[in-house]
Amino acid sequence: MSEIEHRISKRALNFPDNPIRGLEILAFEVRNKGIKVIPLNIGAPDTPSPREVMVSVSAYLSERDHVEYGPSTGNIKLREARSRFYKDKLGLEIEPENILVTAGASEAMELAVYSVTNPDDEVITPEPFFPNYLSTCYKYDTKFGVIQTRIEDGFHIIREGETLQAAYARIESLVSTKTKAIIWSSPSNPTGAVYSNEELELLFKVAKDHNLFLIADEVYRLLTFDGGVSYKEGLVRAPSIYDVVPQSDRSRVLCLDSSSKEISFCGGRTGYLILDQFLVPYVLKNASVRACPNMLGQGAVEGIDQIDPKYFLKNQQELKLRRDLTYKHLSDMKDIGVTVSPKPPEGAFYIPFDLGDEISAENFCRWMLTDFPRKSGSNKTVFLTPMRSGKGGFYLDETKGKSQVRIAYVRESSELVEAMDIVRSAIIAYKNEDQ
Amino acid sequence: MSEIEHRISKRALNFPDNPIRGLEILAFEVRNKGIKVIPLNIGAPDTPSPREVMVSVSAYLSERDHVEYGPSTGNIKLREARSRFYKDKLGLEIEPENILVTAGASEAMELAVYSVTNPDDEVITPEPFFPNYLSTCYKYDTKFGVIQTRIEDGFHIIREGETLQAAYARIESLVSTKTKAIIWSSPSNPTGAVYSNEELELLFKVAKDHNLFLIADEVYRLLTFDGGVSYKEGLVRAPSIYDVVPQSDRSRVLCLDSSSKEISFCGGRTGYLILDQFLVPYVLKNASVRACPNMLGQGAVEGIDQIDPKYFLKNQQELKLRRDLTYKHLSDMKDIGVTVSPKPPEGAFYIPFDLGDEISAENFCRWMLTDFPRKSGSNKTVFLTPMRSGKGGFYLDETKGKSQVRIAYVRESSELVEAMDIVRSAIIAYKNEDQ
Numbered sequence: 030m031s032e033i034e035h036r037i038s039k040r041a042l043n044f045p046d047n048p049i050r051g052l053e054i055l056a057f058e059v060r061n062k063g064i065k066v067i068p069l070n071i072g073a074p075d076t077p078s079p080r081e082v083m084v085s086v087s088a089y090l091s092e093r094d095h096v097e098y099g100p101s102t103g104n105i106k107l108r109e110a111r112s113r114f115y116k117d118k119l120g121l122e123i124e125p126e127n128i129l130v131t132a133g134a135s136e137a138m139e140l141a142v143y144s145v146t147n148p149d150d151e152v153i154t155p156e157p158f159f160p161n162y163l164s165t166c167y168k169y170d171t172k173f174g175v176i177q178t179r180i181e182d183g184f185h186i187i188r189e190g191e192t193l194q195a196a197y198a199r200i201e202s203l204v205s206t207k208t209k210a211i212i213w214s215s216p217s218n219p220t221g222a223v224y225s226n227e228e229l230e231l232l233f234k235v236a237k238d239h240n241l242f243l244i245a246d247e248v249y250r251l252l253t254f255d256g257g258v259s260y261k262e263g264l265v266r267a268p269s270i271y272d273v274v275p276q277s278d279r280s281r282v283l284c285l286d287s288s289s290k291e292i293s294f295c296g297g298r299t300g301y302l303i304l305d306q307f308l309v310p311y312v313l314k315n316a317s318v319r320a321c322p323n324m325l326g327q328g329a330v331e332g333i334d335q336i337d338p339k340y341f342l343k344n345q346q347e348l349k350l351r352r353d354l355t356y357k358h359l360s361d362m363k364d365i366g367v368t369v370s371p372k373p374p375e376g377a378f379y380i381p382f383d384l385g386d387e388i389s390a391e392n393f394c395r396w397m398l399t400d401f402p403r404k405s406g407s408n409k410t411v412f413l414t415p416m417r418s419g420k421g422g423f424y425l426d427e428t429k430g431k432s433q434v435r436i437a438y439v440r441e442s443s444e445l446v447e448a449m450d451i452v453r454s455a456i457i458a459y460k461n462e463d464q
Numbered sequence: 465m466s467e468i469e470h471r472i473s474k475r476a477l478n479f480p481d482n483p484i485r486g487l488e489i490l491a492f493e494v495r496n497k498g499i500k501v502i503p504l505n506i507g508a509p510d511t512p513s514p515r516e517v518m519v520s521v522s523a524y525l526s527e528r529d530h531v532e533y534g535p536s537t538g539n540i541k542l543r544e545a546r547s548r549f550y551k552d553k554l555g556l557e558i559e560p561e562n563i564l565v566t567a568g569a570s571e572a573m574e575l576a577v578y579s580v581t582n583p584d585d586e587v588i589t590p591e592p593f594f595p596n597y598l599s600t601c602y603k604y605d606t607k608f609g610v611i612q613t614r615i616e617d618g619f620h621i622i623r624e625g626e627t628l629q630a631a632y633a634r635i636e637s638l639v640s641t642k643t644k645a646i647i648w649s650s651p652s653n654p655t656g657a658v659y660s661n662e663e664l665e666l667l668f669k670v671a672k673d674h675n676l677f678l679i680a681d682e683v684y685r686l687l688t689f690d691g692g693v694s695y696k697e698g699l700v701r702a703p704s705i706y707d708v709v710p711q712s713d714r715s716r717v718l719c720l721d722s723s724s725k726e727i728s729f730c731g732g733r734t735g736y737l738i739l740d741q742f743l744v745p746y747v748l749k750n751a752s753v754r755a756c757p758n759m760l761g762q763g764a765v766e767g768i769d770q771i772d773p774k775y776f777l778k779n780q781q782e783l784k785l786r787r788d789l790t791y792k793h794l795s796d797m798k799d800i801g802v803t804v805s806p807k808p809p810e811g812a813f814y815i816p817f818d819l820g821d822e823i824s825a826e827n828f829c830r831w832m833l834t835d836f837p838r839k840s841g842s843n844k845t846v847f848l849t850p851m852r853s854g855k856g857g858f859y860l861d862e863t864k865g866k867s868q869v870r871i872a873y874v875r876e877s878s879e880l881v882e883a884m885d886i887v888r889s890a891i892i893a894y895k896n897e898d899q
Contacts, residue, residue: 078529098506144476
């Protein structure tokens with residue numbers, strides 16, 4: 030090892046592992062060997078983007094001969110369209126000046142965490158959580174605390190049979206003088222839970238009583254199958270933090286949003302940070318370091334308010350079918366030791382399940398890529414996400430989630446059926462081998 | 465002020481101002497009043513992008529019905545094309561596995577600073593510097609030190625008439641046990657200086673002797689008018705850090721690069737971090753939090769190795785003409801107290817100049833947007849960048865650079881002539897008013 034290699038920063042050296050993308054390079058190599066790898070590891074929907082979106086980019090480019098910087102806030106045309114989309118399609122009163130365009134919700138999250146916490150301040154979140162919350166807090170030296178949720182409660186923050194008072198007391202007991210914010214996703218990544226108005230009110234009450242920020246990650250709001258709110262033209266969305274927080278308390282709320290999941294535009298890296306006016310100048314100074322969000326992605330989605338609601342409805346219906354199918358297959362694996370929540374998750378496109386028998390999900394997911402195709406004599410396998418991977422995971426406590434797997438049902442039904450059959454036989458084979 | 469407003473983080477509250485974009489909203493408002501604002505504040509070239517680039521995006525989209533995530537490393541096709549571009553067009557032996565695609569050089573810089581410094585470690589840089597270096601270090605709690613350069617030396621790090629030994633001693637004296645890296649841009653933003661091989665060797669020697677990383681920002685390398693290196697087909701580029709660092713010391717080097725300036729693709733947010741293999745796994749964990757670089761930008765530039773060298777040559781010639789024109793106009797303002805470096809800057813598209821008479825450049829640049837159009841009876845003005853703005857600037861010491869302005873000659877010659885006339889009369893008017 031050369032002398033300079035010792036000079037890498039400790040923070041880089043100890044960066045949390047990414048359980049979702051950690052096996053990406055391995056999967057790439059396996060694919061190169063001619064093995065078909067069905068990617069159910071990452072939340073990348075395969076449903077088509079609206080035709081208008083794909084066409085807008087070309088239109089955007091045909092109007093210019095080069096691609097200039099835009100404003101750090103994001104383009105005003107997009108911010109206005111997004112505001113109309115919120116108001117007219119979703120019933121959320123959000124003004125253009127409260128919307129900053131970001132490089133996906135990931136950047137929105139970074140800006141949010143940076144702006145509301147100092148080093149050693151704390152953010153709390155329902156666990157299991159989206160691992161990038163932890164990584165982002167790690168990156169900015171922010172402490173991370175968890176509100177435990179359980180598979181038997183469908184990962185809801187109010188437990189089965191629990192009173193509101195008891196849930197409040199349980200969550201409040203986690204708040205310290207260092208706590209600055211609560212962050213959560215609903216519909217949830219990785220649990221698929223859609224929080225009810227009652228649950229959102231509970232989070233708001235804790236935040237109000239302890240003067241905390243609320244960081245609501247609502248990127249999956251249009252993928253809600255149960256427990257949603259109907260607004261116009263039959264469009265169903267998850268309850269939003271803006272449904273329960275009065276205007277006078279809006280300054281407490283930062284909302285992460287994105288066009289990634291709603292229109293299958295993950296690679297366009299176009300997201301949004303919705304925030305109160307008082308935060309805007311400070312967040313903008315930080316955001317201005319990256320100049321502007323990419324203009325091509327912005328050009329693509331600047332007609333978001335014009336997308337026919339039927340597009341979203343169709344996606345919802347398609348995803349609901351897949352959810353039911355995947356959930357049924359996983360439930361049927363009870364005989365081989367698999368546990369899922371008692372009811373299908375209400376939204377997003379994830380289902381967490383437990384392999385049981387203290388099986389290492391990380392080893393199993395890796396084995397599925399490396400050994401399974403060879404041993405099964407099949408040239409197909411499935412790429413899944415272990416909920417614990419080295420120093421990273423969906424749980425803070427490194428001893429938790431070790432036997433859990435997250436599946437993203439982001440392929441069409443026939444491929445999902447195939448994938449679920451593979452998963453079933455892989456679990457059986459792995460358990461036999463393990464003994 | 466509501467109780468939550470006091471809870472904003474100190475780091476957000478004290479974030480350095482952005483002198484380049486700080487007046488952006490004001491300029492937007494002025495434009496809305498019907499005033500023509502010539503934007504010479506930001507390094508956004510107006511020369512056309514190669515036709516192939518504009519067409520590639522549409523081709524990319526026509527091949528798919530939605531936009532999926534790509535790998536966190538960036539697309540292999542682009543990394544391979546970029547490597548061929550370096551090797552075949554620029555004579556730089558850089559392999560695809562040492563290239564990570566980033567959201568512009570800005571993200572490359574963030575990843576670099578994070579990976580080589582712990583909080584309170586220090587990075588040093590020639591001053592005046594690109595303000596985003598300071599902001600990035602601020603963001604990651606990294607200290608920032610400067611190597612002073614002077615207008616009379618054309619802002620070179622080896623001063624006029626200085627021996628190599630003296631320059632080495634001067635720079636070395638700035639290195640402390642906390643110093644982890646030297647960062648610089650060449651061609652330089654904001655000075656336009658192109659460092660000679662001798663200067664790069666000097667930086668390398670300091671780094672080698674003190675076990676430091678070298679963070680070379682080479683985004684302007686193809687905008688080199690004097691002091692460049694010819695490689696193939698007449699293409700001229702600035703000397704690169706890779707010209708002077710032997711293979712055995714490559715692990716010390718991180719290079720920031722971008723397609724923004726080289727092909728007028730600023731808004732495409734497609735940049736590169738070139739780094740040694742030992743750093744890749746750690747940087748990737750960090751980068752994986754943002755999933756992947758935007759796929760549209762990547763799709764656009766994945767044929768970079770196929771661009772006809774004549775394209776770059778033509779740009780170079782055009783920019784050289786503008787440089788000469790702008791420099792001449794600024795030199796001619798000696799009679800109204802303006803100072804520029806004794807020779808025209810060798811590269812990039814910036815010229816710093818001093819207004820003299822302790823005039824506040826910040827006030828002047830603001831006044832040009834607000835008062836000048838009204839007072840001059842003209843409906844045109846010029847947007848310039850003050851080199852000191854509140855808590856931000858191109859100098860670390862807040863007392864320095866106050867009367868300095870950076871001009872970016874990013875408009876065609878006829879508009880530049882018009883702009884320079886406006887600048888001249890504005891300076892005269894402002895000085896008269898000021899007295």
